[in-house]
Amino acid sequence: MQESLIFLNFGSAEGFGLPPAEAMACGCIVIGYDGIGGREFLTSEYGYPIAQGDLVSFAQTIEHVLELWESDRPMVTAIGKHAAKFIRATYSQSQEESSSLEAWVNILRVRAGETLRDLANNPTRLDVVSEPEPEPFAPIDPDRKLFIQYLLMAPTACAEVRAIEPSRYLNQIPGVRAVTSKKNAVLSKAEAGEEKVFVWQRAILTPDRALAQQKNLLERNYLTVAEIDEDPSRWPEIAQSDYFAYRSCHCVQTASEPLAELLRQYNPHVKVFANHLVDEPVPRSSADYERATIFFGAIDRAGDWKQIIEPLNRVIEETGNFVRVEVIHDRAFFEAIKTTNKNFIPFAPYDVYLTILKRCTPGDLAPR
Numbered sequence: 001m002q003e004s005l006i007f008l009n010f011g012s013a014e015g016f017g018l019p020p021a022e023a024m025a026c027g028c029i030v031i032g033y034d035g036i037g038g039r040e041f042l043t044s045e046y047g048y049p050i051a052q053g054d055l056v057s058f059a060q061t062i063e064h065v066l067e068l069w070e071s072d073r074p075m076v077t078a079i080g081k082h083a084a085k086f087i088r089a090t091y092s093q094s095q096e097e098s099s100s101l102e103a104w105v106n107i108l109r110v111r112a113g114e115t116l117r118d119l120a121n122n123p124t125r126l127d128v129v130s131e132p133e134p135e136p137f138a139p140i141d142p143d144r145k146l147f148i149q150y151l152l153m154a155p156t157a158c159a160e161v162r163a164i165e166p167s168r169y170l171n172q173i174p175g176v177r178a179v180t181s182k183k184n185a186v187l188s189k190a191e192a193g194e195e196k197v198f199v200w201q202r203a204i205l206t207p208d209r210a211l212a213q214q215k216n217l218l219e220r221n222y223l224t225v226a227e228i229d230e231d232p233s234r235w236p237e238i239a240q241s242d243y244f245a246y247r248s249c250h251c252v253q254t255a256s257e258p259l260a261e262l263l264r265q266y267n268p269h270v271k272v273f274a275n276h277l278v279d280e281p282v283p284r285s286s287a288d289y290e291r292a293t294i295f296f297g298a299i300d301r302a303g304d305w306k307q308i309i310e311p312l313n314r315v316i317e318e319t320g321n322f323v324r325v326e327v328i329h330d331r332a333f334f335e336a337i338k339t340t341n342k343n344f345i346p347f348a349p350y351d352v353y354l355t356i357l358k359r360c361t362p363g364d365l366a367p368r
Contacts, residue, residue: 005076006031006065009042010060025087027080034334046083055184064344075345075352082349117227130315147194148178149222151185154202158229160350161275163201187220200249202230204237207244214248224248229255229275231262234300277354291321295360297328298352305333313338326356 007023009032020042024030030047048061069076108230142304148170150163159180164341167178179189190196198217203226205213232238238245243266246252253270254260260270261301294312316323316339325342327334334344345356 005029005069008062009033023085024083027077027084029065029076029080030083031058031065046086046346055228068343068345069181071343075355078352078355079345079348082352128266145175145194146177146197147190148176148199149185149189150180150198150199150201150227151203152179152180152182152201153204159201162227162229162340163199165278167274171203187216187222187292190220196222197225198244199225199227199253204235205241205245206237207241210241210245223250225250226267227254228251228252228263229259231259243334278356292319293325293326293356293360295326296330297326297357298333299329299347301330302332304310305330305336309333309336326360328356330352349367 005028007020007028007030009030020030020032020050024042024046030042031050032042032047034054035052048065050058050061064202065076087305133236134155148167148185150167152159152163165182167180169196170176170178177191177194185198203210214224226246228246232243234245246263246266251271252263253271253273254263255275257272260272263270274321298305313336316337321341323339323341325337325339326345327337327342328345329343334342345352348356
């Protein structure tokens with residue numbers, strides 16, 4: 001299976017350990033029905049899920065992947081590696097740990113004393129003791145005095161540019177130590193003498209939960225920062241809580257001045273850190289400008305692109321084959337573009353996103 005490119009799954013109740021997941025673990029591109037057993041792992045981020053019984057879409061997707069293989073083999077390889085990494089990390093070690101934890105909690109509920117039984121019956125109390133995956137960018141150095149801890153609540157949404165890459169460069173500053181973790185944070189990693197900062201990426205919390213977590217952080221002498229690179233009103237839960245997660249932090253960091261102005265309604269202490277590429281693209285030759293490539297890489301931007309789709313299609317029609325369109329994730333936008341000179345990639349890892357972005361014409365339709 002390691003030598004295969006595509007795995008076709010026609011089953012409707014396949015589960016982990018069965019062929020589709022094994023194929024993903026080997027780096028195959030999996031195209032298959034989104035049956036009950038596969039919904040946990042066969043998502044648009046890691047493969048090509050097809051509605052049950054839709055043979056036309058099945059055939060079209062196979063054709064698309066084969067065309068992509070012919071035109072951009074490194075891209076297909078990167079998608080396969082991304083899926084393999086997900087399967088191996090999530091459904092080997094992590095799944096075993098989850099199963100073990102569940103087994104121990106069940107034992108505690110039956111046999112433990114009052115204190116342990118209380119812990120077992122209140123799983124939210126486990127939030128800050130679950131060990132995150134190892135952090136390779138944070139060597140312990142007793143001379144460092146500032147400890148910055150990032151908690152990624154939306155690891156697939158801008159985590160690289162908003163937290164992971166900044167932490168790498170922060171660790172190059174003398175006296176600074178930065179770590180990142182996903183979903184859970186261990187609050188005992190700070191060393192003696194270090195000032196502590198806790199950066200909470202895209203936290204969506206009820207007021208009760210936010211208050212409890214903020215109290216826990218304050219008791220440990222953390223300065224708390226809410227990180228948000230989107231309009232928070234997109235999430236009804238945040239608006240319903242009266243933006244408590246942002247009002248209860250010491251300060252907020254965001255990606256643009258318009259967002260900062262919006263957020264200052266809820267917290268006056270807002271700092272803008274714009275999104276940047278770590279490396280600039282290699283300068284393009286003059287011949288490369290004989291065609292233009294439009295890049296659209298966005299999540300949940302239908303409200304924006306619907307306003308420009310008609311004039312964009314007119315421009316594409318007027319320019320003929322001069323314009324090519326690269327689309328990541330947004331299938332509706334891809335279908336709305338009236339040209340055959342276009343390419344669609346499902347939700348992609350950050351390195352794949354950058355590869356596509358850097359080969360496009362300067363000036364894109366990526367989110368800001």
